[in-house]
């Protein structure tokens with residue numbers, strides 16, 4: 119059974135398209151994270167699913183029921199926002215109970231459910247306080263409690279952690295994930311933070327200017343990014359991109375030097391290609407390997423467990439970042455040889471910016 123299905127959703131404000139060709143099929147109990155830069159349409163998509171905005175075209179199904187034209191209150195959705203707008207004059211207990219009170223549930227039932235959820239969220243000792251006597255993290259938990267108590271079919275989160283400090287954000291991220299697994303509520307979670315997306319999601323939607331660039335598991339987004347955009351977005355430091363050319367026996371830079379990739383036969387020679395290599399897949403080496411790159415180092419960052427080296431390929435001036443384990447005892451200005459394994463290479467078509475599968479040989483459409 120599919121719990122949330124979006125079919126060809128588009129949304130425009132005064133003829134300016136904000137969402138285009140949105141097709142998503144989210145399974146029951148799944149935790150899906152939507153990630154993308156500020157202004158790419160994340161909040162608009164959530165608000166459209168919640169019914170706070172209407173789609174310009176397309177259809178929305180929840181549990182196989184068409185809810186496209188239904189009021190927000192008839193969609194059985196709970197939403198947690200960044201500004202978790204608690205009622206300031208109400209105690210925590212009444213804030214959590216609110217959704218059941220307006221639905222006129224019996225007092226005993228309300229009491230039992232508020233207590234159960236407060237225990238689950240570890241805020242049972244705060245029920246008599248007002249929101250202004252709570253920390254940011256505690257308020258966030260109350261907002262979660264208020265949303266959970268109705269037992270909705272679908273949970274929507276819009277950057278719920280972005281107002282919290284870094285340490286609390288990591289704690290809350292684990293907590294939300296744990297809670298979601300416990301309650302098994304299908305969830306759609308918006309963030310601009312790719313680490314939050316990678317750590318929390320069963321599957322991730324990468325949104326770029328209102329389009330879905332890729333919808334896949336964190337593992338697949340990392341291993342097989344579908345486009346240059348996704349490749350650069352997922353992973354920190356970002357993937358290195360090198361403009362290169364295919365030759366009879368591999369791939370090299372435009373002028374031939376300083377990058378040498380040996381490939382099997384059976385590919386189109388003389389084509390432009392973008393090569394992608396993640397900083398963590400570049401290793402220092404003396405001897406040649408599948409992939410060899412020469413880089414002059416101009417900046418070093420020692421992080422303790424690892425060292426980030428920044429530099430450039432001398433002839434092309436292409437910037438390269440490397441992440442190596444442990445301490446690097448070299449110095450700025452040094453020219454080093456790096457190698458990578460062929461299976462860690464990514465390749466993209468310079469025109470379409472889409473992935474080309476190197477393992478299945480390089481052929482262009």
Ligand SMILES: Nc1ncnc2c1ncn2[C@@H]1O[C@H](COP(=O)(O)OP(=O)(O)O)[C@@H](O)[C@H]1O
Nearest residue numbers: 131132136154155156157158159160161162163
């Ligand atoms: N009510 C509105 N009227 C006109 N344009 C809007 C409205 N709401 C959002 N937008 C525009 O739609 C785009 C996407 O906004 P939004 O969904 O809030 O992005 P995100 O949440 O990814 O930061 C932005 O360019 C924003 O300016």
Ligand SMILES: [Mg+2]
Nearest residue numbers: 160161162276
């Ligand atoms: Mg937003």
